[in-house]
Amino acid sequence: MTRWLAMLAALALATPAAAAPSSIPAADFAAFAFRQHPGTQLPFNVMLRGPDGAPVRFGSLFDGKPMVIDFEYDRCTTLCGVMLDQITASLKQLPLQSGRDYRLVAIDIDPTTTPTQTADFAAAHGLQGNGMTVLTGDVAVIRTLADAAGFPYRRDEATGQYGHPAGFLVATPNGTISRYLLGFGWRPLDLRLALTEAAEATISAPAAQVLLFCYCYDPQTGRYDFAVGRLLEIVGAITLVALAGLILAASRRTGGTPA
Secondary structure (H helix, E strand, O other), rough: OOOHHHHHHHHHOOOOOOOOOOOHHHHHHHHHHOOOOOOEEEHHHHHHEOOOOOEEEEHHHOOOOOOOEEEEEOOOOOOOHHHHHHHHHHOOOOOOOOOOOEEEEEEEOOOOHHHHHHHHHHHHHHHHHHHEEEEEOOHHHHHHHHHOOOOOOEOOOOEEEEHHHHHHEOOOOOOOOEEEEEEOOOOOHHHHEEEEEEEOHHHHHOOOOOOOOEOOOOOOOOOOOOHHHHHHHHHHHHHHHHHHHHHHHHHHHHHOOOO
């Protein structure tokens, strides 16, 4: 509960960065929706880099367990960290153990990310221990893997941020895409079912598309796009209600009245 409140509070208190022009036109936003490819075999021979900078063959990570794969941007200022926190928090609620029942792999789409930044990002979002890691790689390698997964992304040369969809996928133990979980509306139970289906090599139908982007600026205004802005407002309201509930509960336990 504390972890979720801290995460929600951090998002609710987040403020937009200073306005800046963008090189991505609003007409291109529709191109950032997931292109779902359930049943597609992910490329095993691509070589990525681990948090220590050592080369990692992607296929070597598949060792008989289903895999949660989250494409993200380590230096994202909006939703990437929030998405990963929701994934790790949900996994901790399940009667499953990383490394034994599943793997969680975050793939940083920025090829300039250093090993130190990768390691810091992994530590900040709970990707430590057996079965969890953050990887990055060269431009062509990341693009090959992202295209196979149906994950579109584009770097805004004007701001340095990346436009991409919010969501992740679950793959079978042999590297076939089993299911997509999009946006933030899914529950821990949905993730557990996705892992169970993936372990049994079940291929699910494409998920209903959620047009939620992880992108810092609206090309027209230089501010957060509408979807992110609305999410910040909603999460802020939820946070205030949750905090009020905690204060009320605490006051009742102590026999006092809230200030």
